[in-house]
Amino acid sequence: MKEIAKLAGVSIATVSRIINQNGRFSQATEERVNQIIKEHNYSIDSSPSNIWKAQKCNIGIIVPDITNPHFSALILQMQMALFYSGYSTIICNTNESEILEQKHVKTLKAQNVAGVILISGNRYHAALRKYPVVYVDRPHLGDDDDAVIIESDNEYGGYIVANEILRAGCKNIIFLMSKIKDINQRLRYNGYLRALKEHGMQERIEYIQNTENVSIYAGKASITSIIQKKLSFDGIIATTDTLAAGAYLALREYGIKVPEQVKLAGFDDCMIADICGTGITSVKQDVANMASIAVDMLLRQINGEKISTTKRQLTLTLSRRSSTDSSPLN
Amino acid sequence: MKEIAKLAGVSIATVSRIINQNGRFSQATEERVNQIIKEHNYSIDSSPSNIWKAQKCNIGIIVPDITNPHFSALILQMQMALFYSGYSTIICNTNESEILEQKHVKTLKAQNVAGVILISGNRYHAALRKYPVVYVDRPHLGDDDDAVIIESDNEYGGYIVANEILRAGCKNIIFLMSKIKDINQRLRYNGYLRALKEHGMQERIEYIQNTENVSIYAGKASITSIIQKKLSFDGIIATTDTLAAGAYLALREYGIKVPEQVKLAGFDDCMIADICGTGITSVKQDVANMASIAVDMLLRQINGEKISTTKRQLTLTLSRRSSTDSSPLN
Missing domain, CATH: 1.10.260.40 (lambda repressor-like DNA-binding domains)
Known part of the structure; x- marks a missing residue:
C-alpha cells in the first residue's frame, strides 16, 4: 500500500x-x-489474517426494532457519519429479545468489529468491557461507571408533553406506555406525574395503559379496549410515536375526531408524527445530534482516547402539530 | 459437543x-x-478457526433503505424466519449507493456468512456466484440465468392501482415515480400505461414526475412544485407509499383535501398507507409470503439443494382505503 x-x-x-x-x-x-x-x-492480500484486519473497519449497531422509524432514522444518521470516517456498519436487530441481544454481542465480537453502538435496551454487556462501546438512549446503571452513554432527558420530555396536553384543556388523560422494563418509559411517566401535580391533578390508575410493546398495533389494541370499556377521556399521551399512531388508528375506526374530541401527543418526533392523521404533536429527539455525538464518542475510543465526560444528556423540545391545537374540546 | x-x-x-x-x-x-x-x-473452543465456523450461522441481508417501512417490515419477517432456523441476521444498508452495496458484499464475504439476501437494487454480483444468494424484488438480468430471484408482478400492480384511480373518476393523473434506474419502477409505470390505453387515454409527459429517490421528502417536494406551477390534477399514483405520503404532506400544506379534491394511491401497503391522513389506498405486497419464500430458497441452497424453479413471481392485490373513495371530485 x-x-x-x-x-x-x-x-x-x-x-x-x-x-x-x-x-x-x-x-x-x-x-x-x-x-x-x-x-x-x-x-x-486477501488472506484470512488480512481479512481479519479489514474487519476492524466494521462497526456494529444493535437496535431493538428497525421497523420503528425513530430507530431507523437514528441508524441511518450514524451509518452515514461512520461511512465518511471510513467505517462500514453492521446492523443487528434484537426485536426486543434479550436472547437475540446476547447473541448479537457474541457475533459482533467474533467478527472482530472495531466498536459497537447499542441503542436502547437495558443490559450492560460485561463481554464488551474492553471494546469501544457507546450506549445510546439507555439509562445509567450502577455497575458500569465507565460506560459511555448518550441519552435524552426523558423526564423533561414527559413533563413538556403533559403540559401541552393540559394546556389544550384535557381533563381525562390516558397515559399510553409500554410495560417493557425500559427506564426511559418510566422517566417519561415521571415527567407526566410532575406536570399533573403542578396542575393540582391526581394520577388515576385506570388511565394508565400498559402495552406489551411499543408497536402501532399494540397502541391500537390498547385504545380500542379503552373505547369499548366506555372509559371517558379527552386526551392521550403516548410514550412513542408508534403508540400514538396506534391510538390514532383506534380513534379513527370509532369515528372519534382528533383534535376536536380528543387531543393526542407522541414522543420521538419521527416521520410518523408528521404523516399520521393531520399531524401529531410530539417530543422531538434530536436524532442528528444524538447520532453525531455517539459516533464521535465511539471513534475517539477507537483511536485510543480516554473519554472524560462519559455521560451526555440531550435536552428535548416539543414539535407542535394540529393534534393538540387549542380549539375547545367537544 | x-x-x-x-x-x-x-x-x-x-x-x-x-x-x-x-x-x-x-x-x-x-x-x-x-x-x-x-x-x-x-x-x-473460541479459537479463531472455531469462530470462523460459527460465522457460518450468519446470513447477510443487503437493503437499499432501512428507513422505508416496506423494507424494514420485510427484513423483520426474514430475520425471524432465519432465527427459528438457527441463523443470525446481519443487516447492511446501502442508502441506495452502489459503492456501499459493493462494499457490503465484500464485507459479508470476508465475514464468511452462510448466505446473502439482496433486497432491491439492480446489480448482479459475480463475486457472490458461488454463494447461496437470493435476490428479492430485483429484475431478472440477462447474464445470471442461475440467479435465484423472487419478485412481485410490478406491471400488474401498476395496472390495478391505475384502474382504481380511473374508476374513482380522475381525469388528470400525476404519476409520481423515482428516476432511479429501478426496473420495478418502470414496470409499475408500464402497468399504468396499459390501464390508460384501455380507458382510451393518452400519457401526458407533464404529468410524469421523476424524483431523485423514493423518500417522503422527495415526494413532498415534487407535488409542491406541481401545485406551485398550477398544473391542474385530480389524482396521484405514487410508485411507493413513501412517495404517496410525501404527496399527501404537500396537499395538506396547501389545504387540498384527499379524497374530496384529489384521489391518491401508493404502492407496497406498508404501515404508512394505514396511518397517513385518513388512510391511503395501496398495492399490497405480501411481505410475509415473500420473506418466507426467500428464506426457504436460501436455506435450501445452504443445504446444498439445487433450486429447480429459480424465478418466483408473486401476484399483487389492492388494499382500498379512503383516499380513493368514490365520492365525486370537486
Whole structure:
C-alpha cells in the first residue's frame, strides 16, 4: 500500500479507502490507484489474517426494532457519519429479545468489529468491557461507571408533553406506555406525574395503559379496549410515536375526531408524527445530534482516547402539530 | 459437543443452538446442557478457526433503505424466519449507493456468512456466484440465468392501482415515480400505461414526475412544485407509499383535501398507507409470503439443494382505503 500510495501521489489512507471501498475519494483518484495496481501487478492480500484486519473497519449497531422509524432514522444518521470516517456498519436487530441481544454481542465480537453502538435496551454487556462501546438512549446503571452513554432527558420530555396536553384543556388523560422494563418509559411517566401535580391533578390508575410493546398495533389494541370499556377521556399521551399512531388508528375506526374530541401527543418526533392523521404533536429527539455525538464518542475510543465526560444528556423540545391545537374540546 | 449431547440426552444440533444462542430450545434444556458443560469442565473452543465456523450461522441481508417501512417490515419477517432456523441476521444498508452495496458484499464475504439476501437494487454480483444468494424484488438480468430471484408482478400492480384511480373518476393523473434506474419502477409505470390505453387515454409527459429517490421528502417536494406551477390534477399514483405520503404532506400544506379534491394511491401497503391522513389506498405486497419464500430458497441452497424453479413471481392485490373513495371530485 505504501508503494502504491507513493506511485499514485496519494496518502496510504486513501489507497486503503479505495481498496476497501471505504469513505470518500474521487473517481479520478480511484482510477489512478487501480491503474497502478494493475500496471505493477500488485495483488491485494486477501488472506484470512488480512481479512481479519479489514474487519476492524466494521462497526456494529444493535437496535431493538428497525421497523420503528425513530430507530431507523437514528441508524441511518450514524451509518452515514461512520461511512465518511471510513467505517462500514453492521446492523443487528434484537426485536426486543434479550436472547437475540446476547447473541448479537457474541457475533459482533467474533467478527472482530472495531466498536459497537447499542441503542436502547437495558443490559450492560460485561463481554464488551474492553471494546469501544457507546450506549445510546439507555439509562445509567450502577455497575458500569465507565460506560459511555448518550441519552435524552426523558423526564423533561414527559413533563413538556403533559403540559401541552393540559394546556389544550384535557381533563381525562390516558397515559399510553409500554410495560417493557425500559427506564426511559418510566422517566417519561415521571415527567407526566410532575406536570399533573403542578396542575393540582391526581394520577388515576385506570388511565394508565400498559402495552406489551411499543408497536402501532399494540397502541391500537390498547385504545380500542379503552373505547369499548366506555372509559371517558379527552386526551392521550403516548410514550412513542408508534403508540400514538396506534391510538390514532383506534380513534379513527370509532369515528372519534382528533383534535376536536380528543387531543393526542407522541414522543420521538419521527416521520410518523408528521404523516399520521393531520399531524401529531410530539417530543422531538434530536436524532442528528444524538447520532453525531455517539459516533464521535465511539471513534475517539477507537483511536485510543480516554473519554472524560462519559455521560451526555440531550435536552428535548416539543414539535407542535394540529393534534393538540387549542380549539375547545367537544 | 457430541459428548455433551449424549450426556444431556439431546441432539448435537440442540447443544450447538444453546452454545451459540441460536434458534429454539427450552429453558430447562439450556440449564441441563449448561450444567453438564460446567460439571464436566468442558470448555467452549473460541479459537479463531472455531469462530470462523460459527460465522457460518450468519446470513447477510443487503437493503437499499432501512428507513422505508416496506423494507424494514420485510427484513423483520426474514430475520425471524432465519432465527427459528438457527441463523443470525446481519443487516447492511446501502442508502441506495452502489459503492456501499459493493462494499457490503465484500464485507459479508470476508465475514464468511452462510448466505446473502439482496433486497432491491439492480446489480448482479459475480463475486457472490458461488454463494447461496437470493435476490428479492430485483429484475431478472440477462447474464445470471442461475440467479435465484423472487419478485412481485410490478406491471400488474401498476395496472390495478391505475384502474382504481380511473374508476374513482380522475381525469388528470400525476404519476409520481423515482428516476432511479429501478426496473420495478418502470414496470409499475408500464402497468399504468396499459390501464390508460384501455380507458382510451393518452400519457401526458407533464404529468410524469421523476424524483431523485423514493423518500417522503422527495415526494413532498415534487407535488409542491406541481401545485406551485398550477398544473391542474385530480389524482396521484405514487410508485411507493413513501412517495404517496410525501404527496399527501404537500396537499395538506396547501389545504387540498384527499379524497374530496384529489384521489391518491401508493404502492407496497406498508404501515404508512394505514396511518397517513385518513388512510391511503395501496398495492399490497405480501411481505410475509415473500420473506418466507426467500428464506426457504436460501436455506435450501445452504443445504446444498439445487433450486429447480429459480424465478418466483408473486401476484399483487389492492388494499382500498379512503383516499380513493368514490365520492365525486370537486
